[in-house]
Amino acid sequence: MKFGFIGLQASHVSRHPRLLHSFCRPNTRALEGSCKAIVLGQTRGLRWPARPPPLDLDEPMEDEEQHAKEAILDKVMKGRQPTDLMLRCTVLDAEGNVKTISGQFRKTDLSAEHRINPRDLRKIDSRVPNIVPTILVRREAILVNILHVRALVKADMVLLFDTFGSTDSRLHSVFLYHLEHNLKSKTTGLPYEFRAIESILLSVISALEAEMVFIRNLVGGLLAELEEDIDHDRLKRLLHYSRRLAAFQSRAQLVEQALEEVLEQDDDLNAMYLTDKKEGRPRDGDDHEDLEFLLESFSKQVEEIVSEVGNIDNNVESTQEIVELILDANRNALLGLDLQVSIATFGVGTGAFIASLLGMNLTNHFEEHVWAFYGMTGISTTIVIIMSFMGLRKLAKMRRVGLSSTFVNRNGNGKPKRWLPLPLRGRQHGGWWS
Template identity: 25%
Template sequence: MRATKSSSDEELNQTPVVPPQTRRKGIGIRTWLVVSESGQSHLEDIEKHSIMRRTGLPARDLRVLDPILSYPSSIFGRERAIVINLEHIKAIITATEVFVLNSKDPAVAPFVQDLQNRVSNVAPKRATESSDNDMEVTANESQGLPAFHAHHGAVGTMMLPFEFRALEACLESACRCLDYETSTLEQEAYPALDELTSKISTLTLERARQIKSRLVAISGRVQKVRDELEHLLDDDNDMAEMYLTEKLVSQPLDPTSFRGELDIDSINSLDEREEETESEFCGETLSTIKPKIEELEMLLEAYFVQIDGTLHKLSTLREYVDDTEDYVNIMLDDKQNQLLQMGVMLTTANLVINAGIAVVGVFGMNIHISLFDGVPEQFWGTTFGTLSGVVVLYFIAVGWGKTKGLLA
């Protein structure tokens, strides 16, 4: 009994214990490529609730990025993040990080490289600018100038914030991808359509059908991206929502935090003047917190013009396809008219031939007439006379049809 118990204990000790994290892997956990503001990137397995806490996004926004589900291209800003779903790019942009979902996709690799280059090229420059600004602030303080004005002048020359640089990388990658597909389709479409106009066959018609299907699909994708950019440009509140760095910097001040540091006379005077300056203070606070959307508006307008140019190329190609279809239909109608004319002419020939057959049938009856007792010249004269009458009747019928416009 003791030996049996010890062997069972050994089997229990040898049984591998699966960690809880391994058992739960695959349930709400996805691999994200995290690109930080400094340009460093790493792969990280993040749970759904964890990414919601880090980005402040609800679950419905994460469903837009689900690769299993099919959602159209969309860009929308939230309190702490910007959700990007453009073509092959599915990412979440915060004020300090970018979360890329399908980073292992070969089509996403150029976008990731471009994003890292943009951030890594700007991060050292911003660090140098901040050190220069600190030195300038110190020099101004030594000269008796207010530090706020020195820092405010430096901020005016700063480059785009991190979220806009990441957004620009997303827009550029999506527009480049759509423009490349459009150029490839143009290179294949124009020769195929020209060949179709010169030679109509099953092969050329099938190629034209495939080209038109691809044209419709690409046009829909480009139109959706254009509509999304146009929607953002038309709504200033949506653009203002995307200023994530501005939201972190422009935090509203709480008067109770510094009220205790004032003396009693200052507090009384502040209470007396509070009602008079409330509206003015609120207006100044709103004007200070409200971000300037000109930077983002110019950024979106640049890519709106680019995507609109791509859509114009597709529209031109669509018009060429429609013109080719009209030309092919005209050619087919002409062929059909020629076949109808041939049918009319054959029917007419059949009619006059039947008239000649009727004459032959009359002479073929078993009835004796005086013509049968004649010489052979009479037989040949009757035969050639019947044929001549058939031909004359045929030409008369064709001439009548042309006179009436029934035949060309």
Template identity: 25%
Template sequence: MPPRLRLRALQPSCWPHTWTVSPPPTIGLRVRARSYEHSSLHAPGTLHAQSGAPTSLAPTASPYSRHEFMACWHKASREVSPADLRYEGRDEIDTKYVIITQDLKVEKPTHKLRKNDIISRYGLLPRDLKALDSHILDVRPSLLVGRRSIVLCTPIARAVITHDRMVVVTADRTNPTCSNEGMAEIISTIVEVMRYLEMEATANLDGNDPRSPRDSPFELRALEAILLMTERGFKSISSELQARVYSTIPQLRFSVDALQLHDLLEAKRMCEDTLFAGRALQSALSTVLSEDEDLAAMYITEKIEGHTRATEDHQSAELLLEYYERRLDETNEAASRLSKMLVDIDSGIALSLASSRLRMGELDVQTAIFMSALTAGAVVAGLFGMNLENGWEQDPVMFRTVTASICATMSVIFALGWTRFNRARKSQLMLRHRTNGLYSGNQVGRTSMIGRDTSQVMGKS
């Protein structure tokens, strides 16, 4: 250790017992605790800020922390009482429903559907009631074949079909999509279709005819009536969407209006919903068609009467499901083409708007170049406009010289800016052209190599 450092270490101020702790320097920063910022409108802080009323969930309008969120959750959980356990409400389905009997009479019960009664009477499993208990807007189309009943769920109606009756659930009691008049019209249409199918089956007394009474029992007629209404509704919506989109496309070629874009967005969403529901129902029918046991189990009347049907003997049910599966496939293909068209239109509108933004950007750059040149001339003119004595006031040629110099400077600045702007734009175009040429060259090279290899193989053979 050098002598100077050794003496420095022996000084009393460096001993440990003489050290003093100095307060940390403050730089004026306010310490803020980390918080969990929730972007939802239903956050306690957001609700408190909107209502302005004090609440226990959000004492302040600032973003609440996760600890506060969990504390509020625990507090709300501790307030649960045995009075909240209402099994009667959970054991019932609060929906609007009617019962169509075998002789096509319509019954309108006033009591709610009890799940235990449905399970015991129609031979269903508890998981099969999920479709009946769901909201009509959240129902996924499905077709379930049980021991003594068939459960069909479509966006139009939900039904439990047996050998002598059909329970039709049209809408929830709080669902605004179907009124009492609409429900009555749906039931009337179902009854008319079933009556026509019964008359047609009665006219064909030959047992070998698929439309004979033996192969067209009550359950298949009820199933066909609901499938017919659902398929007709899908087709009508698809045709309406096509007319709506085809009437909007010619207007978008000339100008892009906010109202037209809003209509196009609504049509796109409606097309996606229609395509989703149609494909789900088609998938449900295809699933049943792929199982011979389910097709044979659809003849519930014969099972109740004690007749046994072979697993392969399901021609009428198979033809029925195949027909509507094919019709749904055609409607889904039309909706799929319409959806692709809407996506292409959306891409074209995006490219048009991007081109407009590019032109506006170029105009902005050109204006900036012109203003830069004008500002350079204005600076020189401002200096001479200060009326300071500089000895050039009496010179008859100096005014023309300064004016010419200012114009020349402005021209040079404008020329330099314009040249750089054109060079940058051309460099982007050349880079894009070279990229496309390289890609096309690679494709051509690959094609030539493939052709060369093919010719060599053919020559060897």
């Protein structure tokens, strides 16, 4: 059923029944009554459906952002929960033998057994991200968190921590083997805790040196390739290697700072003599030469690594500057070529201007002359050559870059003013200027 009364008022339709029948045209009388009711407004209960509210496209994005924030907060809070968190440890006894391999312990049990605070275990828990290396000295233990090593050193025990669920790497296995061998060796005369610290720092130095050699080979090979050719792929690799080199330099500097902080604190150095403290002979004052020499030797090695990384970084920066200069020179060469073409076009246009004047449909009395064509051709060619030569000569003068071309002081006679001191201005090989 179609209604054709759109745009008409109900009062007009009610006055003309035929008009109502012509618009409604129902098939039955029941439909006719309904049609009249709709037109005359008798069905007041009839309501058009309300317009749906506009969709808010920002709500899903806000919900996703809120869920992401909640997930990050939940992850951080889980890492900060001090209780019921299992840690996996490898325990070495006083003889240097491996007593427990990847044993699972609770944080609360470890804190109570070794008399340390639960917050100290957060520094050696790899679930909590720790970028800054630390060496914490406590009453009966030394907590070490440097690069890949997270250990608790006591006078008769060493605990190597690893996160629950992780796998041992080759570097960790080599470190464990060296630590076990060094703890069993008692010929050095160092106490148990110092031999453990020596193995830890030696593993850290080895890791830094291995990474430094790897980065040095990468950067050296790339710099050699850039000397031959400069392309987009090599510049992208140079950027990637520069970031990696900066990150490694930052880690090495943090390790150096951690060692320097311990060396500057005499109380911490004395407290690190755990064996003497256990035997009732605590150290006091400046009586810590053995430990100081040990830490200074490793600090110097880290300083050498930082210095060499700085040299590599300087080479990278120098190469980047040279590459920028080469690219600038190439860009200037292209701009110079563009200017040369423009100057040549200007010269040709100047000669064509004369030809355009003679090509107008006006009487100039040159058409009847025998040598007019050859003469005008020679004149146009000469003008083109002269204008192009003058433009190219001016461009060549402007492209001469020198310290003397930027600013020149001149005397009254137009000659450049001499910058030599007064006693040496008029001096020549054979005498003085007249």
